[in-house]
Amino acid sequence: MNVDEIVNGIFSKNRRALARAITYVENELPGSKEILKAIHSRTGRAHVIGLTGFPGVGKSTIMSKLTEEFRKRGKMVGIVAVDPGSPFTGGALLGDRLRMEGFDANKQLWVDPGVFFRSMSSRGRAGGLAAKTGDVVKILDAYGFDIIFVETVGAGQGEVDIVKVADTVVVILMPEVGDDIQLSKAGILEIADIFVVNKADLEGVEKTVRWLRSMVMMSEEVVQTLSTLTHADEARVLSGEIFKVSNHWVPPIHTTIADRGVGISELADSIEKHYEYQRKSGGLLKRRSSRAKIELEEIILGEIKNLIKKKFNYTEILKEIVENKKDPYTVAEEIISKLCYER
Amino acid sequence: MEEKKIRVVLAKVGLDGHDRGVKVLARFLRDAGFEVIYTGLHRTPQEVARAAVDEDADVVGISLHSGAHMTLVPKTIQYIKEYGGKPEEMLILVGGIIPNDDIPKLKELGVDEIFIPGTPISTIIEYIRENLKKKKGSINER
Numbered sequence: 418m419n420v421d422e423i424v425n426g427i428f429s430k431n432r433r434a435l436a437r438a439i440t441y442v443e444n445e446l447p448g449s450k451e452i453l454k455a456i457h458s459r460t461g462r463a464h465v466i467g468l469t470g471f472p473g474v475g476k477s478t479i480m481s482k483l484t485e486e487f488r489k490r491g492k493m494v495g496i497v498a499v500d501p502g503s504p505f506t507g508g509a510l511l512g513d514r515l516r517m518e519g520f521d522a523n524k525q526l527w528v529d530p531g532v533f534f535r536s537m538s539s540r541g542r543a544g545g546l547a548a549k550t551g552d553v554v555k556i557l558d559a560y561g562f563d564i565i566f567v568e569t570v571g572a573g574q575g576e577v578d579i580v581k582v583a584d585t586v587v588v589i590l591m592p593e594v595g596d597d598i599q600l601s602k603a604g605i606l607e608i609a610d611i612f613v614v615n616k617a618d619l620e621g622v623e624k625t626v627r628w629l630r631s632m633v634m635m636s637e638e639v640v641q642t643l644s645t646l647t648h649a650d651e652a653r654v655l656s657g658e659i660f661k662v663s664n665h666w667v668p669p670i671h672t673t674i675a676d677r678g679v680g681i682s683e684l685a686d687s688i689e690k691h692y693e694y695q696r697k698s699g700g701l702l703k704r705r706s707s708r709a710k711i712e713l714e715e716i717i718l719g720e721i722k723n724l725i726k727k728k729f730n731y732t733e734i735l736k737e738i739v740e741n742k743k744d745p746y747t748v749a750e751e752i753i754s755k756l757c758y759e760r
Numbered sequence: 761m762e763e764k765k766i767r768v769v770l771a772k773v774g775l776d777g778h779d780r781g782v783k784v785l786a787r788f789l790r791d792a793g794f795e796v797i798y799t800g801l802h803r804t805p806q807e808v809a810r811a812a813v814d815e816d817a818d819v820v821g822i823s824l825h826s827g828a829h830m831t832l833v834p835k836t837i838q839y840i841k842e843y844g845g846k847p848e849e850m851l852i853l854v855g856g857i858i859p860n861d862d863i864p865k866l867k868e869l870g871v872d873e874i875f876i877p878g879t880p881i882s883t884i885i886e887y888i889r890e891n892l893k894k895k896k897g898s899i900n901e902r
């Protein structure tokens with residue numbers, strides 16, 4: 418399959434072309450840039466949903482159940498599931514697919530033509546996603562999936578790259594997983610559009626939900642309001658009225674028992690509601706613009722790096738810096754001015 | 761440009777419930793630098809085929825001990841074609857207790873190699889590395 422066949426294949430809903438396009442992009446094979454250029458005009462139509470959370474909280478199980486739910490609602494669902502890969506051997510064991518189950522014997526998710534599942538290795542990268550996950554999402558988008566799920570690596574430390582890819586971020590917790598400090602440190606609370614406390618069949622759900630609620634309610638705005646209140650306002654505090662000051666999106670908190678499908682349709686409703694809200698409020702456009710900016714800058718930097726490698730003798734330059742003959746700031750200025758002004 | 765990673769879909773087809781062997785194999789293949797998609801127990805030929813196509817597998821490893829290999833393996837290959845895949849560009853490997861008489865028949869049907877229980881994993885890894893690049897017209901041809 419060459420690049421033209423791949424691009425035309427994507428536009429005519431050829432699964433093998435889709436699968437092959439992902440392989441090209443993931444491995445940066447020659448031609449991958451052409452594929453991404455060709456499909457760009459058809460992107461931006463899918464609702465991209467990120468699922469993140471500590472290892473084993475039930476991300477894949479929830480994703481499988483949500484896929485069933487959105488299939489019932491008539492949506493085509495594309496999935497990218499990222500699992501950790503070793504930076505040393507380069508290998509990976511990708512196991513998220515394992516959790517995909519069918520909803521009835523004749524129409525299993527595994528063979529449902531309206532579902533596409535792709536496993537991806539992080540290839541040793543931190544942040545919860547692979548370097549090319551965003552580009553893979555674009556390919557799925559161009560192919561025509563209505564909903565695209567992205568499951569992050571579950572490592573529990575700063576897996577926040579998902580905000581760069583997803584329109585709606587679902588943060589999944591379970592009872593008794595880590596303490597407040599660990600969760601706050603991981604930085605995943607701030608990125609949530611929707612919270613899920615999964616494994617509600619286990620003890621301690623109420624405690625986790627209560628704690629989450631207090632975190633969500635204590636937005637900056639509310640703290641500000643509280644600080645200006647007097648005793649006279651006590652009734653408003655007790656009734657919870659003051660917490661409703663915000664007309665921003667307040668992340669809802671769902672409880673689920675994913676392996677039994679409990680709470681899934683409510684969660685799906687919330688996900689759709691958030692997308693609607695984002696579309697109407699302009700939040701979607703804002704998020705996508707800042708994503709485009711990050712992406713553009715990354716591409717530019719990459720191109721500049723390649724250019725420098727081509728035009729300059731790095732080994733020589735680095736040697737001068739290490740031997741204190743030149744400082745890196747001056748060298749950088751020299752390189753930039755040569756790149757910009759000498760054609 | 762990075763080197764293209766070798767993607768392996770490993771499946772346990774049929775009714776029998778042992779997957780310790782495949783899981784161990786999966787770990788060794790990972791340590792050898794492959795990206796291994798482990799698909800779990802009791803997969804049907806359709807499910808394995810779909811995974812092979814969607815995951816753009818270079819290697820499909822089918823493990824079975826149930827004795828139904830002469831129907832399940834060809835079915836898997838047939839479904840890969842049906843879903844738009846090119847089994848002839850993939851390495852199709854079968855693991856399990858396969859009677860000697862059936863080995864040439866399976867190869868005739870499109871299986872590249874059969875590994876009986878007890879085959880050293882290094883042999884399998886070596887086999888994949890050597891034979892993938894000989895696949896005519898495939899993305900791995902060297």
Ligand SMILES: Nc1nc2c(ncn2[C@@H]2O[C@H](COP(=O)(O)OP(=O)(O)OP(=O)(O)O)[C@@H](O)[C@H]2O)c(=O)[nH]1
Nearest residue numbers: 472473474475476477478571615616617674675676
């Ligand atoms: N008790 C209970 N177990 C659950 C529930 N949901 C999922 N599990 C189990 O939790 C385990 C992990 O589920 P996964 O869906 O693989 O979790 P994950 O977050 O995708 O895991 P990683 O991808 O490895 O980080 C599995 O054994 C599930 O069956 C639940 O609601 N209650």
Ligand SMILES: [Mg+2]
Nearest residue numbers: 476477513568
């Ligand atoms: Mg998972």
